[in-house]
Amino acid sequence: xxxxxxxxxxxxxxxxxxxxxxxxxxxxxxxxxxxxxxxxxxxxxxxxxxxxxxxxxxxxxxxxxxxxxxxxxxxxxxxxxxxxxxxxxxxxxxxxxxxxxxxxxxxxxxxxxxxxxxxxxxxxxxxxxxxxxxxxxxxxxxxxxxxxxxxxxxxxxxxxxxxxxxxxxxxxxxxxxxxxxxxxxxxxxxxxxxxxxxxxxxxxxxxxxxxxxxxxxxxxxxxxxxxxxxxxxxxxxxxxxxxxxxxxxxxxxxxxxxxxxxxxxxxxxxxxxxxxxxxxxxxxxxxxxxxxxxx
Amino acid sequence: xxxxxxxxxxxxxxxxxxxxxxxxxxxxxxxxxxxxxxxxxxxxxxxxxxxxxxxxxxxxxxxxxxxxxxxxxxxxxxxxxxxxxxxxxxxxxxxxxxxxxxxxxxxxxxxxxxxxxxxxxxxxxxxxxxxxxxxxxxxxxxxxxxxxxxxxxxxxxxxxxxxxxxxxxxxxxxxxxxxxxxxxxxxxxxxxxxxxxxxxxxxxxxxxxxxxxxxxxxxxxxxxxxxxxxxxxxxxxxxxxxxxxxxxxxxxxxxxxxxxxxxxxxxxxxxxxxxxxxxxxxxxxxxxxxxxxxx
Numbered sequence: 001x002x003x004x005x006x007x008x009x010x011x012x013x014x015x016x017x018x019x020x021x022x023x024x025x026x027x028x029x030x031x032x033x034x035x036x037x038x039x040x041x042x043x044x045x046x047x048x049x050x051x052x053x054x055x056x057x058x059x060x061x062x063x064x065x066x067x068x069x070x071x072x073x074x075x076x077x078x079x080x081x082x083x084x085x086x087x088x089x090x091x092x093x094x095x096x097x098x099x100x101x102x103x104x105x106x107x108x109x110x111x112x113x114x115x116x117x118x119x120x121x122x123x124x125x126x127x128x129x130x131x132x133x134x135x136x137x138x139x140x141x142x143x144x145x146x147x148x149x150x151x152x153x154x155x156x157x158x159x160x161x162x163x164x165x166x167x168x169x170x171x172x173x174x175x176x177x178x179x180x181x182x183x184x185x186x187x188x189x190x191x192x193x194x195x196x197x198x199x200x201x202x203x204x205x206x207x208x209x210x211x212x213x214x215x216x217x218x219x220x221x222x223x224x225x226x227x228x229x230x231x232x233x234x235x236x237x238x239x240x241x242x243x244x245x246x247x248x249x250x251x252x253x254x255x256x257x258x259x260x261x262x263x264x265x266x267x268x269x270x271x272x273x274x275x276x277x278x279x280x281x282x283x284x285x286x287x288x289x290x291x292x293x294x295x
Numbered sequence: 296x297x298x299x300x301x302x303x304x305x306x307x308x309x310x311x312x313x314x315x316x317x318x319x320x321x322x323x324x325x326x327x328x329x330x331x332x333x334x335x336x337x338x339x340x341x342x343x344x345x346x347x348x349x350x351x352x353x354x355x356x357x358x359x360x361x362x363x364x365x366x367x368x369x370x371x372x373x374x375x376x377x378x379x380x381x382x383x384x385x386x387x388x389x390x391x392x393x394x395x396x397x398x399x400x401x402x403x404x405x406x407x408x409x410x411x412x413x414x415x416x417x418x419x420x421x422x423x424x425x426x427x428x429x430x431x432x433x434x435x436x437x438x439x440x441x442x443x444x445x446x447x448x449x450x451x452x453x454x455x456x457x458x459x460x461x462x463x464x465x466x467x468x469x470x471x472x473x474x475x476x477x478x479x480x481x482x483x484x485x486x487x488x489x490x491x492x493x494x495x496x497x498x499x500x501x502x503x504x505x506x507x508x509x510x511x512x513x514x515x516x517x518x519x520x521x522x523x524x525x526x527x528x529x530x531x532x533x534x535x536x537x538x539x540x541x542x543x544x545x546x547x548x549x550x551x552x553x554x555x556x557x558x559x560x561x562x563x564x565x566x567x568x569x570x571x572x573x574x575x576x577x578x579x580x581x582x583x584x585x586x587x588x589x590x
Contacts, residue, residue: 125512145510174510187498188511192518194554195490200573202550203482213580215440215469216483217420221582222517223487228577231570238558238566249555253548255497259489260544263533271533275526278495282523285508287516 001164004029008065010058010080012036012045014128015097016071017136020050022169025138035061037076045133062094063087067161070096074236077104081111088115093158095120099185099233100240101149101178109151120162121149121178123185124171142170149178179244186244191252193234194245196227296459299324303360305353305375307331307340309423310392311366312431315345317464320433330356332371340428357389358382362456365391369531372399376406383410388453390415394480394528395535396444396473404446415457416444416473418480419466437465444473474539481539486547488529489540491522 007029009016016034023029034051035058036042042054055061062068062084072080077098084094094112098104101121108119126144128135146166150159163173176184203209238245262271282288302324304311311329318324329346330353331337337349350356357363357379367375372393379389389407393399396416403414421439423430441461445454458468471479498504533540557566577583 125510127513147510184507184510188507188515192494192514194558195494195551196518197570197573198551198554199487199490199547200577201554201569202547204572204576205550209576212479212483213576213582215420215442215479216580216582218422219487219521220483222520223491224577225517225583226514227573228583229574231567231574234570235563235567239561239563242558242561246555246559249551249558252494252497253551255500256490256493256544256548259493259496260541263489263537263544264541266534266537268530268534272526272530274496275492275529277499278492278522279524279526281499281504281508282495282519285511287508287511288520288523 001026001028001168003027004066006031006033006065008032008055008058008061008068008084009034009051010036010061010068010070010084011072011076012041012051012133013071014131014133014135014140015124015126016069017045017048017050017133018126018138018140019069019071019097019124019169020045021136021138022141023165026168028165028168029067033061033065041133048133048136050133050136057083059083059087062092064089065092067165068092068094070094073233074098074100074104074240078107078111081108085112085115088112088118091118093118093120093161095122095148095162097122097124098240099123099189099237101147101181102244103240105149105151105178117153117155118158120154120158121151122162122166123147123149123181124166126171139170141166144171146171146173147181148173148175149181150175151178182241182244183247186241186248190234190237190241190245191248193226193229194238194249195252196224197231197234200224200227296321296323296463298322299361301326301328301360303327303350303353303356303363303379304329304346305331305356305363305365305379306367306371307336307346307428308366309426309428309430309435310419310421311364312340312343312345312428313421313433313435314364314366314392314419314464315340316431316433317436318460321463323460323463324362328356328360336428343428343431345428345431353378354382357387359384360387362460363387363389365389368528369393369395369399369535373402373406376403380407380410383407383413386413388413388415388456390417390443390457392417392419393535394418394484394532396442396476398535400444400446400473412448412450413453415449415454416446417457417461418442418444418476419461421466434465436461439466441466441468442476443468443470444476445470446473477536477539478542481536481543482546485529485532485536485540486543488521488524489533489544490547491519492526492529495519495522 012034032051035055045051124146307329327346330350340346419441
């Protein structure tokens with residue numbers, strides 16, 4: 001890929017830091033500037049060689065950057081985009097790493113205004129158990145999927161640049177509309193998170209919750225692993241992708257009602273038919289055995 | 296423990312085979328006889344040294360045994376108990392490894408009749424990804440929990456013998472009523488299994504199911520791992536523990552409805568409160584990190 005003179009990373013944690021490390025290793029950036037509200041993280045990012053320079057603000061980092069990568073929580077996206085919009089070079093491209101895309105695209109349109117055609121909404125499907133810049137690694141995106149969700153107004157060269165950068169990081173890039181992204185991730189990510197939080201919430205609310213957990217085993221452990229995730233992050237995702245998530249909750253509720261009725265009627269063949277179909281689908285899914293990539 | 300002259304294992308798979316290996320290693324059995332509907336499994340059990348002799352039927356295996364361990368699917372429990380009841384010695388103790396206990400106790404009362412006080416319903420909370428006698432290992436129950444659910448009529452010495460055998464296998468034994476067992480496992484095991492089957496069933500039913508799975512990541516993978524389990528086994532468990540499971544499905548449905556309402560109203564603080572409580576409970580649960588033991 002063409003070497004960019006200056007790349008700005010706003011939010012230097014696991015996601016932003018790993019992008020910086022991967023892009024640098026691919027020779028994609030001459031100089032990487034970082035900004036973060038947490039000044040200790042920012043200092044560590046410089047000390048670890050993740051970024052070259054620490055900027056005092058998002059807008060300072062973005063000034064004269066060719067590419068700005070925004071890796072902050074969804075709720076911080078508006079203020080950050082507002083800040084950087086002030087000093088962006090006309091050719092600069094902006095992208096993000098938020099887990100929902102329709103609301104991010106809407107926010108970006110409002111905040112970036114005439115620069116919005118240079119914004120490429122993105123979502124890398126990657127993560128690790130640990131977070132923060134100390135956990136950043138150049139291989140985080142190797143083989144991972146990244147979804148880019150350009151809107152009607154997104155300029156082709158902006159999309160192409162972001163795609164090239166992700167591919168240089170080793171990622172496999174898919175492109176779709178923001179609404180399609182949000183429907184897909186409501187179904188396969190946001191819904192299971194809410195369901196896992198709800199199961200542990202139900203157990204936690206009981207007088208005999210401790211007894212119950214004392215007998216819980218491997219099935220419960222894996223089913224509820226994602227209920228140990230950040231409540232702030234998942235609150236924000238659930239609210240940012242509210243409509244698609246509500247639709248998925250209702251579809252799922254209808255399917256659980258079918259299972260419930262089969263159990264109530266003691267309909268063994270019907271129950272076995274649905275369970276077998278699910279078992280076959282789960283076993284045929286190539287992602288079922290792979291370790292690693294998280295959302 | 297006192298060495299038993301003859302132990303019968305009916306159903307020589309992972310569970311029965313591992314019990315045989317563990318009990319033999321502990322010096323608890325002079326002679327182990329096995330029976331299985333699958334004659335190839337039975338031959339392999341002899342070849343692997345898991346059992347000493349293969350019997351032609353459950354009743355032949357149980358004849359003159361001091362202890363009969365029944366490790367067959369819940370639906371096969373009735374016919375097996377009926378068979379063995381014919382030739383049991385008066386002092387013989389019978390126990391099982393079924394995942395539900397109220398229905399097993401009821402079936403045993405009907406089939407064993409005057410021998411029912413010698414029956415000790417049991418449930419070892421252990422498993423492996425692989426099944427069958429080839430997967431049997433003497434360490435399967437080391438540190439695992441085993442729940443014994445004696446009824447009012449169960450004789451103390453029968454309970455004590457089964458407890459001693461499990462402890463010799465390295466297990467930690469808990470005792471409770473069959474109904475209490477079934478309520479607990481409906482909540483922490485049977486419910487999550489049905490919920491995971493339902494989620495994959497919902498995805499499998501969609502025209503865009505393949506696309507959805509193409510973007511599913513680690514959260515979905517762990518949440519749905521148990522949907523790759525045996526449909527026959529989980530159909531039987533769901534029906535055998537129908538009442539407790541329906542009650543848990545309704546409790547869970549009510550909790551999901553609370554989450555749904557918070558999302559619909561965009562109540563961020565309310566959502567964060569419940570998610571934080573769930574996150575804290577999940578993180579504080581010692582079983583959350585342990586690998587291995589399954590139900």
